[in-house]
Amino acid sequence: MNSKQRLILLIGFVLILAAAIVWLSSGGEVLSKDGIWIEKEQSDLDKLLGLEPELEFKEQFILGLIPHTLGFAGIIAVLTALLFFILRTKKLKEK
Amino acid sequence: MKSILKYYFIVLIAAETIFSQGFQVVASGEQTFSFEDKAGRNQATFFSTTPLEDITGITNDVKGSVTFDVNDFSTLKGKISISVASLKTGIDLRDEHLRSANWLDAESYPEVIFEIKKVNDIQVLEANKLRAKVTGDFTTHGVTKEVVADATVTYLDESEDTKKRAPGDLLGVQAKFNIVLSDFDVENMILGQKVSDDIEISVNIVGSNAK
Numbered sequence: 001m002n003s004k005q006r007l008i009l010l011i012g013f014v015l016i017l018a019a020a021i022v023w024l025s026s027g028g029e030v031l032s033k034d035g036i037w038i039e040k041e042q043s044d045l046d047k048l049l050g051l052e053p054e055l056e057f058k059e060q061f062i063l064g065l066i067p068h069t070l071g072f073a074g075i076i077a078v079l080t081a082l083l084f085f086i087l088r089t090k091k092l093k094e095k
Numbered sequence: 096m097k098s099i100l101k102y103y104f105i106v107l108i109a110a111e112t113i114f115s116q117g118f119q120v121v122a123s124g125e126q127t128f129s130f131e132d133k134a135g136r137n138q139a140t141f142f143s144t145t146p147l148e149d150i151t152g153i154t155n156d157v158k159g160s161v162t163f164d165v166n167d168f169s170t171l172k173g174k175i176s177i178s179v180a181s182l183k184t185g186i187d188l189r190d191e192h193l194r195s196a197n198w199l200d201a202e203s204y205p206e207v208i209f210e211i212k213k214v215n216d217i218q219v220l221e222a223n224k225l226r227a228k229v230t231g232d233f234t235t236h237g238v239t240k241e242v243v244a245d246a247t248v249t250y251l252d253e254s255e256d257t258k259k260r261a262p263g264d265l266l267g268v269q270a271k272f273n274i275v276l277s278d279f280d281v282e283n284m285i286l287g288q289k290v291s292d293d294i295e296i297s298v299n300i301v302g303s304n305a306k
Contacts, residue, residue, distance in 0.1 A: 029148070030147050030148045031148060031186060031189075032186075033185050033186055034185060034186060034187060035185050036185065037151050037153065037185065044256075045251075045256055045257065045259065045260055046267075048249070048251060048256075048267075049249050049251060049265060049267025049301055050224060050247050050248075050249040050267045050269055051267050051269055051299050051301070052269055052297070052299050054136060054138055054299065055138065055140065055151070055153055057153070057183060057185065
């Protein structure tokens with residue numbers, strides 16, 4: 001392994017680690033989501049009627065493991081492998 | 096004789112008040128409440144939890160009506176339905192799977208229906224609030240099974256406040272029950288282990304008796 005290959009491996013590892021950290025800090029959801037359910041504020045009448053708070057869909061992207069984080073990590077892994085192969089030290093052929 | 100009759104009526108009224116299994120409200124007799132809400136505030140939800148993921152699905156397309164004698168809630172009869180196509184889980188692709196032939200098959204079975212059969216264990220919480228176990232036929236994916244829902248029902252006489260939501264007296268219903276998906280021939284294949292076989296269903300609706 002030459003120094004360029006080592007650098008490529010390090011960059012690949014850091015990028016995948018960063019993706020994992022971003023995923024975990026986004027809630028560690030298995031699937032990416034287009035939005036979240038939030039409880040609407042109840043009116044006094046709704047409370048009198050004994051209802052539970054109404055849920056409302058709020059559009060908000062939630063990063064999940066599938067497909068975004070794993071997809072990104074997969075692309076980085078393939079690119080790292082490709083660059084690792086391209087940047088290998090070529091041995092001179094003996095004539 | 097007069098005093099005997101007086102005591103008889105006092106005991107009768109007291110017994111009716113103590114053992115009454117209905118609402119102590121202005122209205123009396125048989126009332127029919129419709130749950131059509133053009134503002135779409137009525138809501139039915141399902142909840143699934145697995146080690147992989149919790150899923151909440153919601154619809155505001157709730158229809159139906161119930162009829163009962165205000166003084167005797169055990170006379171409750173009626174039907175509540177939701178449209179499968181209106182269910183949203185927060186992921187568009189998952190909603191498509193949910194509606195597909197492999198799951199709830201919205202095309203062949205467009206509605207999920209709960210038809211009330213009987214009411215047991217009525218508890219009077221307040222003059223206008225009851226808790227009861229409501230037994231009914233639950234139909235989804237073309238299969239019907241009997242389920243028992245825990246329901247809390249609140250009756251509000253018409254007032255200036257209630258008119259803001261709908262004309263007439265209002266009936267608030269909060270009910271919960273569980274179903275087992277495999278009992279309804281729903282094959283948990285595409286979503287696999289992400290969806291539990293045990294699903295909690297919750298209904299949060301308001302009906303009006305305005306004609």
